[in-house]
Amino acid sequence: MxxxxxxxxxxxxxxxxxxxxxxxxxxxxxxxxxxxxxxxxxxxxxxxxxxxxxxxxxxxxxxxxxxxxxxxxxxxTFADKDPAAHVLTKYGIYTREMDMYQRILPKMADVVKTEIGDPRRIFAGTVNVDKERDSIIFEDLLLENYKVACRLKKLDLEHTHMVLEKLASFHAAGAVLAERERGIFRENYDRGFYNKYTRGYEPVMKGLLKALSRSLNLDEELRRRYQAKIDRVVDHVMIYGERSTTNNPGDFVTLTHGDLWTTNVMFQYDGKGHPTNAIFIDFQFSVWNSPAIDLHYFFSTSIHDELRLHNQPELVQFYYYKLKDALKKVRYAGPIPSLFDFQLQFRARAFYAVFASLMFEPFMLYDGKEEASLEQMISEGESGIRFKDDLYRQEGARKKLHHTLPYLEQWGLLDDM
Missing domain, CATH: 3.30.360 (Dihydrodipicolinate Reductase; domain 2)
Structure with a gap:
C-alpha cells in the first residue's frame, strides 16, 4: 500500500x-x-x-x-476544500455527532447504567464539544486498554455476541429516551446514507457498483450470472436504498448507530484474551430508524463469513431477546414486536446488506497499493477509477464475491424489487 x-x-x-x-x-x-x-x-x-x-x-x-x-x-471535520467535506456536510454528520456526545450519549449511558443495570462504558467520555470549530475532544480509551479489532480478520462469535448485547442496550436506551423526551431526535436524525433530503452519496455508490461490474469481466462465471443484475442495481441503488430505510407503521424504530463496523467498535479484554466490554465510537451517521439497519450493516461488514452466510437468523434472535429484556427493564411503554415480526422487519431492510457488502465492505477491507480515501471514491478521474477498480481486483474481494453474490441473489436482492 x-x-x-x-x-x-x-x-x-x-x-x-x-x-x-x-x-x-x-x-x-x-x-x-x-x-x-x-x-x-x-x-x-x-x-x-x-x-x-x-x-x-x-x-x-x-x-x-x-x-x-x-x-x-x-x-x-475535513477542511472545506476537501472534496469529501462537500458530500458529508449535506448529511449533517458533524453537528449530529457533536450533539450525540454533548447531549444524547450521557443520557443514554445513564439509562444503561441505572436502569438496564450495566455499569460498563458505552462510549468515550466527552471532554469538550466546540461547535464553532466543529471539533470534539474526548478521552483516549487506549489508556484503559480498549482496542479496535482487526478489520481484515473480522469478528468471531464471542466478539459478535458482545457487540449485539451492547447494541441492544444502546437501542433500548434510545427508544425510551425518545419516549420520555418527545422530539429529542426530531432534528437532524433523519439523514442516514439513504434519506429523502440528499443523494450526496449517489455518485459514490454508483461508481463502486460500476467498478464491481467491470471486475466481473475477470471471471466468466460471475460475469455471465451477475453482471447484468449488478448493472440494473446501479440504476436503482438509491430507490432501493431509500425504500429499505423507510419506516412503516408498526415498525419498531429507535436511535441507531448508523455506521456500525469493525473499526467503530473498541473492546476491552480479560487476562485470557476474552472480550469483557465493547464500546461504540463514531456517531456521525446515527439516525432514527429500524435497528435492523445496524444489524445488516454490522453483519455484512464485520463478522466472519461463515457467521454472515449461515448464522444470521440466530444472531438476530440473540439480539432480539437482549433487546426485549432491556426494553422491559427501562419500562418502555411502546409495543415490543414479536420475534417473528422483528425477523420480518429485518428481512424488509435487507437491501442494506447489498449496500454494505457490495459497496462499502470492499472499501473497508482494502489493503492494496492505492490511497484509500473518500476523495478517491468520489473522484471520477483516472486516479479515482484506478482505485475503485483495484478495490474489486484484490484477491480477497474476488474470492468473497463467489459467496456474497449467490447469497444476495437467493434473497432476491439483485432482481427487480
Missing part, C-alpha cells in the same frame, strides 16, 4: 486552547499546562469522515505539584 498521507494538525489547537478546555473539564482553574504534544492519530484514508488528532498533555495543579500526564483525542 502506498505511504499514507497525514492530515495537517489544526492550527487552532494551541496550548492556551487546550489548557482552557482541560480546566473546564477537570473543574480546576489552577491547572497549568506544562507540555503539549500533538500528532495525527491516524493516517489519511484510515478514517473516511473526519480528522483524528491525539494530544499528550503534562500539567500541574495547585493540589498536585507533580506533573500529571494523560492523552486525549481530538476529532475535527
Amino acid at each position: 502506498s505511504e499514507p498521507r497525514l492530515h495537517p494538525i489544526p492550527l487552532w489547537l494551541t496550548e492556551d486552547y487546550v489548557q482552557k478546555k482541560l480546566r473546564a473539564f477537570l473543574k480546576n482553574d489552577s491547572l497549568k499546562l506544562e507540555k503539549l504534544d500533538i500528532k495525527p492519530a491516524i493516517a489519511k484514508g484510515e478514517n473516511y469522515n473526519s480528522v483524528m488528532t491525539r494530544i499528550n498533555v503534562e500539567y500541574t495543579t495547585k493540589e498536585s505539584k507533580e506533573k500529571l500526564e494523560t492523552n486525549f483525542l481530538v476529532k475535527t
Whole structure:
C-alpha cells in the first residue's frame, strides 16, 4: 500500500486552547499546562469522515505539584476544500455527532447504567464539544486498554455476541429516551446514507457498483450470472436504498448507530484474551430508524463469513431477546414486536446488506497499493477509477464475491424489487 498521507494538525489547537478546555473539564482553574504534544492519530484514508488528532498533555495543579500526564483525542471535520467535506456536510454528520456526545450519549449511558443495570462504558467520555470549530475532544480509551479489532480478520462469535448485547442496550436506551423526551431526535436524525433530503452519496455508490461490474469481466462465471443484475442495481441503488430505510407503521424504530463496523467498535479484554466490554465510537451517521439497519450493516461488514452466510437468523434472535429484556427493564411503554415480526422487519431492510457488502465492505477491507480515501471514491478521474477498480481486483474481494453474490441473489436482492 502506498505511504499514507497525514492530515495537517489544526492550527487552532494551541496550548492556551487546550489548557482552557482541560480546566473546564477537570473543574480546576489552577491547572497549568506544562507540555503539549500533538500528532495525527491516524493516517489519511484510515478514517473516511473526519480528522483524528491525539494530544499528550503534562500539567500541574495547585493540589498536585507533580506533573500529571494523560492523552486525549481530538476529532475535527475535513477542511472545506476537501472534496469529501462537500458530500458529508449535506448529511449533517458533524453537528449530529457533536450533539450525540454533548447531549444524547450521557443520557443514554445513564439509562444503561441505572436502569438496564450495566455499569460498563458505552462510549468515550466527552471532554469538550466546540461547535464553532466543529471539533470534539474526548478521552483516549487506549489508556484503559480498549482496542479496535482487526478489520481484515473480522469478528468471531464471542466478539459478535458482545457487540449485539451492547447494541441492544444502546437501542433500548434510545427508544425510551425518545419516549420520555418527545422530539429529542426530531432534528437532524433523519439523514442516514439513504434519506429523502440528499443523494450526496449517489455518485459514490454508483461508481463502486460500476467498478464491481467491470471486475466481473475477470471471471466468466460471475460475469455471465451477475453482471447484468449488478448493472440494473446501479440504476436503482438509491430507490432501493431509500425504500429499505423507510419506516412503516408498526415498525419498531429507535436511535441507531448508523455506521456500525469493525473499526467503530473498541473492546476491552480479560487476562485470557476474552472480550469483557465493547464500546461504540463514531456517531456521525446515527439516525432514527429500524435497528435492523445496524444489524445488516454490522453483519455484512464485520463478522466472519461463515457467521454472515449461515448464522444470521440466530444472531438476530440473540439480539432480539437482549433487546426485549432491556426494553422491559427501562419500562418502555411502546409495543415490543414479536420475534417473528422483528425477523420480518429485518428481512424488509435487507437491501442494506447489498449496500454494505457490495459497496462499502470492499472499501473497508482494502489493503492494496492505492490511497484509500473518500476523495478517491468520489473522484471520477483516472486516479479515482484506478482505485475503485483495484478495490474489486484484490484477491480477497474476488474470492468473497463467489459467496456474497449467490447469497444476495437467493434473497432476491439483485432482481427487480
